[in-house]
Amino acid sequence: MSITVEIVPHGDSAIRITRTFLAPRTVVFDAMTTADMMLNWFHGATGWTLVLCEIDLRVGGTYRWVWRNADGQEMGMGGMYKEIVRPERLVTTEKFDQAWYPGEAVGTMVLTEEGGRTLMTLTVEYESPTARDGVLAAELGDGMEIGYQRLDRFLLQR
Numbered sequence: 032m033s034i035t036v037e038i039v040p041h042g043d044s045a046i047r048i049t050r051t052f053l054a055p056r057t058v059v060f061d062a063m064t065t066a067d068m069m070l071n072w073f074h075g076a077t078g079w080t081l082v083l084c085e086i087d088l089r090v091g092g093t094y095r096w097v098w099r100n101a102d103g104q105e106m107g108m109g110g111m112y113k114e115i116v117r118p119e120r121l122v123t124t125e126k127f128d129q130a131w132y133p134g135e136a137v138g139t140m141v142l143t144e145e146g147g148r149t150l151m152t153l154t155v156e157y158e159s160p161t162a163r164d165g166v167l168a169a170e171l172g173d174g175m176e177i178g179y180q181r182l183d184r185f186l187l188q189r
Contacts, residue, residue, distance in 0.1 A: 134158035
């Protein structure tokens with residue numbers, strides 16, 4: 032189980048993201064689905080802060096996240112919860128306000144626990160191989176790892 036984020040192509044139009052957290056999966060699941068908790072760690076790359084976090088955690092419910100940087104620039108995204116099996120599985124749609132890839136994506140997060148550690152496997156399916164390849168070219172790993180390191184520190188406090 033890798034402690035740092037790994038992002039690899041998966042199938043024709045998806046990516047698979049994996050990361051291990053040193054906490055039980057119930058705590059990890061809650062930290063990723065509870066607005067009050069996410070406001071403590073889900074800030075994205077350095078220089079960005081999560082300023083809006085709305086979550087209606089139920090099948091058919093929606094979520095909305097907005098980040099802001101020091102210059103006042105905002106980036107927002109949202110989607111719908113398609114499947115929720117607490118604390119092991121979450122399926123959501125996602126669409127960014129400032130679309131940097133075409134269409135909508137569907138993310139399936141699976142959390143498995145072994146020995147008090149939780150492996151997150153997030154598979155994100157895009158509308159086309161071109162959209163997926165654009166996401167891979169953006170090299171998101173460093174920014175994601177910064178966020179996940181914040182989550183690590185937050186989980187240590189729990």
